[in-house]
Amino acid sequence: MADKLERYRKKRDPSRTPEPVPETPAEDRGGAAFVIQEHHARSLHWDLRLERDGVLASWAVPKGLPADPGTNHLAVHTEDHPMEYLTFHGEIPKGEYGGGTMTVWDTGTYETEKWSDREVKFVLHGRRASGRFVLFRTRGENWMIHRMDAPVRDPFPDVRPMLPAERARPPKDAAAYAFEFAWGGRRLLVAVDGGRTTAAREHPWLRPLAESFGSRTAVLDGEVVTLGGAEILVCYDLLYDEGRSLVDEPFTGRRAALEALELAGTRWQTAPSWPGEAGPVRRAAREQGLPGVVAKRLDSRYEPGTSRSWLFIPS
Structure with missing residues (x-):
């Protein structure tokens, strides 16, 4: 069986980073947890992680989750992360991969509606993030994330002072x-x-x-x-x-x-x-x-x- 965390470990030195670096992935418990981390690295972005087969499938989303169906946001597919990352927060040292401050922005559970190599449909149930979303692959590791439902949200005011x-x-x-x-x-x-x-x-x-x-x-x-x-x-x-x-x-x-x-x-x-x-x-x-x-x-x-x-x- 392929080691799903091989890419993750190659990018990190456990003697230099406080991130969890387990030797093997966790046993697949069939769970459906998610975490969104706010990551103040070289540029601010949010990391969306969905539990899947004993690891956390991960995407870096520069602008965060889209607030309405009218706007799609870039989501860059990154390496799978260990389950221990569900609760990780702290300071990744400058110069290390992903160096910067990471906090847990939201966590909860999700439902899978579809999961393939090119498309992932899911429903988030979190405190701050909730609703139906789809991730779809566009080119290489670049995906887009689209909101499928319409939350109650006023449009940005377009006003003169x-x-x-x-x-x-x-x-x-x-x-x-x-x-x-x-x-x-x-x-x-x-x-x-x-x-x-x-x-x-x-x-x-x-x-x-x-x-x-x-x-x-x-x-x-x-x-x-x-x-x-x-x-x-x-x-x-x-x-x-x-x-x-x-x-x-x-x-x-x-x-x-x-x-x-x-x-x-x-x-x-x-x-x-x-x-x-x-x-x-x-x-x-x-x-x-x-x-x-x-x-x-x-x-x-x-x-x-x-x-x-x-x-x-x-x-």
């Missing part, structure tokens, strides 16, 4: 607004999907931000400003999160969702926001040499273009 109307003085009903600094930077909407963002084409320093989202989908609204000689993304709104559009949510709901992301890095941060604090925020903006403040109605939805729900008040 919401802009404040200018006003000389703060609104009298200050308690109905949140007050933020007007940064005077360049507006930027950042769509993140599959750990990547097209905004990184112009701003490569945003790649680590996108990777930090893992498989989470999001659309951030903010500005690129220069602080301390470096460009920084200051985020102040969230328009889309985990398959759900937030543009019709009130500002307070969007703000709470943004703060829950806990965005804090050397090149990105969440902009501070102070409900009802018109005077102190305006004075602080003036002292810091900022153009002014933006007052945002707490109950306002996100409206593309200029809106009276957001007010720019000069310093």
Whole structure:
């Protein structure tokens, strides 16, 4: 009988990597477990592994599982992995095969609908991943993965930025607004999907931000400003999160969702926001040499273009 783990062992030195390197494959128990691992290696990807004949048949999926049937994702067939990999997580040393951080993104069981050398149809039953998928071979080790069912998922919002109307003085009903600094930077909407963002084409320093989202989908609204000689993304709104559009949510709901992301890095941060604090925020903006403040109605939805729900008040 062929050794299904021969390729796996040849690629790894058990004295250098914490990965399991068993001498022989496990006995086939006829199980149907799966694991998806988030792998921050040379490039971020997800490893899909399906139990089959005592090993884990494996595919590297650069953008993760497709969220809807309208998009297929590349899935590169890799060597079979040992059953012990179902629970493996940790740091594979730099310079070793697959070097980088690996975490368990999801695990569970699956049902096989078809399994051949060119096509694998299956149904996942996990906490984060569920539904019907098919893997189909295209060329060599390159396969594609297609979602066969349609989950409830809002489309990415295709909107123009919401802009404040200018006003000389703060609104009298200050308690109905949140007050933020007007940064005077360049507006930027950042769509993140599959750990990547097209905004990184112009701003490569945003790649680590996108990777930090893992498989989470999001659309951030903010500005690129220069602080301390470096460009920084200051985020102040969230328009889309985990398959759900937030543009019709009130500002307070969007703000709470943004703060829950806990965005804090050397090149990105969440902009501070102070409900009802018109005077102190305006004075602080003036002292810091900022153009002014933006007052945002707490109950306002996100409206593309200029809106009276957001007010720019000069310093």
